[in-house]
Amino acid sequence: MKKMGLDVGSKTIGVAVSDMLGWTAQGIKTIRWEEEAITSADEELRQIIQEHDISEVVIGLPKHMNNDIGDRGEKALHYQKHIEKTFGLPTVMWDERLSTMAAERVLLEADVSRKKRKKVIDKMAAVMILQGYLDSK
Secondary structure (H helix, E strand, O other): OEEEEEEEOOOEEEEEEEOOOOOOEEEEEEEEOOOOOOOOOHHHHHHHHHHHOEEEEEEEEOOOOOOOOOHHHHHHHHHHHHHHHHHOOOEEEEEOOOHHHHHHHHHHHOOOOHHHHHHHHHHHHHHHHHHHHHHHO
């Protein structure tokens, strides 16, 4: 069974999925959502979970460099509870510090235009989050 990685932002959720063996993470899509309407991404996530036979969800936990969990981190923890309740899947919070910056660097090195980077940065950050988790196993 596969694992799904999520980079949860205030307007988008980057989604990545592992291969069957849990070795590699591939970016799937970026979902537009309304953070205040917490269920607004549920249908798209449900489709991905069913299509890819997801058994576990890894959610990026944004922390400050001093290891504190700020407002964004609290919102990610709240979303974790929503995922567990809505889909009945186990979740893992994964320290995502610098994942977006690392994704940006990879895209810059690949000479991806600013316009295209904006469209894929969250998906790429989800890949970095999930791959970090997979590599730790």
